Amino acid sequence: MLWLIAQKELKEIIRQGVLKILILTVLVLLLVSLVISFSYNRYIDSLHNKSEKESREMWDKQGDKNQHSAAHYGLYLLKPKSSSALWDNGLDRYTGAAIFIEPHVRNNTMFKAVQDSPMLAKWGEFTPSFIMLYILPLLILWITFNIVSKEREQGTYRLLKSQGVSSLKWIAGKTSAVWIITILLIVPVFLTAGIIFGKGAFFTVESFLLLLTYLLYAGIFIHIGIAVSALTKKSEISIIFLVGFWVLTTWVIPKITSSITQNIYPSPLESEFKKNIRDEIYKNGILRHDINHKNTIAFTKKVLEEYNVNDVSELPFNFNGYILQAAEDTNNIIFDRHYAELHKLYKKQTNVYTVSGLFSPFILARQLSMGLCKTDLWSHINFTKATDEYRKLFIKTINEDLIKSPYKPNQRFIRSNDLWENIPKFKYKLPGLKLFSEHYKYVYAIYLLWFLVSAGILLFTSKKIKF
């Protein structure tokens, strides 16, 4: 019986001209967005690869130079794109992708892509996740808003009633029909796109979690749509209510959350953040270039005492390199602590979003989608941490070479150029599932709760409604 109802419902949906056009439109939009997203990612990836390679080539061929001058010449590192970014470009346009590596300071990522075309940035990006999270729910709402109420309006439910169908089976049949359409719309496209565009990296846990995330999101709207249709007497009221729900959860609540977050946990000004670090280094760190600074004097004195000599030129190593590395070691701890605090603040801010996810499944779905596509905040921070680890190694290798070089007061040592090429290249591996589960286990739990509650409401409604 359940299958019969589902079959009847499917036929009805397919025979509706408007719905056929709408389903086709969504399908076309999804395919177009996939192609756009794929070509954009490929362009960005090749640009980043090329730029990083060029920067490294310049570094390699910089000629004979003092090691520290070479270190100041520096290197640019660029963020690679994950192949799963195909579905969701996430925060990548807002984070910047280039980072400059140099001694003494940890830099922030530069050049946010959004600043290159800011005019219409507020309208969002036309990515597959945009279709999945904004447009697909609307299609589902359009299918479901009168799925129950129209039978009541047309009186056809009497026929069913006379057949002895329980309201539970009746609703279950309708729900299965909408589920079948949704699955037929999402799953084949997802699998095909993954195989064609995924470059072999498609068959991962993340990909299937992402598919599950999109399906659950569609499911929440299927359940709520049908429940509202069953509960309202008139289809008009049902559609107003459902569109209101969509606008509230996908547009209003995320924006209000952003405003609340910015006010309860304000992010620091860059100049202030840097000044705090500078001040602390001035107090507790080592200022290599300020030889009259008390910490520099104390450090020099300590080294001289340790090696029992009177002047730095008598030391068995190059003191310039030695104090440079000592400054790195001391000051990096200060940098790391300030950045750790910043990331803690970001975590608090993100938690506000998770809490407002209790009122908006969209916020949760988008976070999960970005997290699984590795275009979220934590993947970005993972990248910046990797670049900083590399920076520490990079500078240390150079300083250690300087330490071994002969020391002449008031004269720079010039290193022959073979050192530059020998410094290991930066290799970045995208974070795995561990980072995702670390940050999103509660988000996923609340998300599942949304799904279960929506299914529960539908179940409850289908038992309660009077024929």
Add this chain to the structure above:
Amino acid sequence: MIKHILYFEWKNIKRSKIVIWTAVILSLLIFLSIHTGNLAVKNQLDDIKKIKQEEKERHEKLLTDIEKVDAGEKKVNAYTNPKTPYMVGGKYGSYDIFKEPEELSFISMGQSDFFPYHYRISVRNRQLYSFLAGDDRMENPLNQQNSNFDLAFVLIWLLPLFVITFSYNILSSEKEFGTLKLLKASSVSITKILLAKILLRFIIITSITTVSILLLFYLYGVNISDNISGISKLFLFICAYTLFWFLISAIVNLFSKSSIVNAGIMFAVWLLLIITVPAILNIVSNYKYPVATRIEYVNFIREATYEIDNNSDKVLDEYFLSHPELGTRKSKNMPFWVYKNALKNKIIKDVSGNFVNHRNSQFNKQIEFINNFKYLSPAIVMQQALDKISGNSTSDFLKFQAEADECNDKWRMYFFPKILRDELMSKNDVLNLPKYR
């Protein structure tokens, strides 16, 4: 007759509670958006105050340090001497310029999410163009992605939805109740009745909107008479925008389908004009006029400055030879890289003109393209108008950037000969520094 119809319509509307609900929800949303907009502006003002305070401390420290050095109280070296043009034009004597928020800025945060509103004029700037500079705040990108809940959002995105729910069934409900036949039998044409009914609803919606906005402006201390032109423009645009959506509603109603189909069509129009068209224009403008990313610029510059970076002595010597007015080359007072960077920056400015011009022209073409097609979506027209009123439009920020670049160039060129001549600056020199802008 029309008077009668309107009178009964008004009674009907009043009894259906829809007016009360619309008024409550709409004014609540307007209140929330004005409140959050004001908070955002307040945060901006606090930031500016902080930066100004820091600037003041910097300048005071510069003067006291110079006094200490002159009195022999402070031992300095090439890296720490406050009297060098590098320190005066950079670390301590640099100054800040701002694009201060205007009184109506809270209406639309506009482009302030993407452009910095502060720029430091300093010889230390690694980025010689303001379009390369980062943001002022280290904002969580999640917040930037979601943007702000400001009045512009409520007016552009949500107000049309209120219009739709308020008017999708003007004629169809009459048809469904069977009263349409009575109306048709009256002496007035259906079109006239429809227009009258729409006009009534238009007046109701705009009154709710304008009254609550005016009331909140008053409560939040906006000086109405000082901003009269901005505020009247705001109301003009609200009226025009609301009218546009009522016109759509009138057209849809005239085709006289069922209420459901009307609601569906009107919502589809909303989806198309407010969400889809801008998103598509965004992609097309990006594809048609791709703006060279700044990463490419950096590579270009590194290529162009390879010689001075790796053969600094030679390039500096050559420069001194071709510029006898600088005298013989001395480099005692400051670290070597200061001289190198001063010349390097000059070289960068000389070679990057074409690249930057090309970037700017692509950027402008993008803007022009969007401006040509903006009439496809009233949302874009409205957003631009509100951005303009609040001083947060693209052109406002581009103007500020150009100003910052000009100041920075002048400032750098003021110090350039001083650095190469290895001059030291006195307290008097510092007090008489030029202030550009």
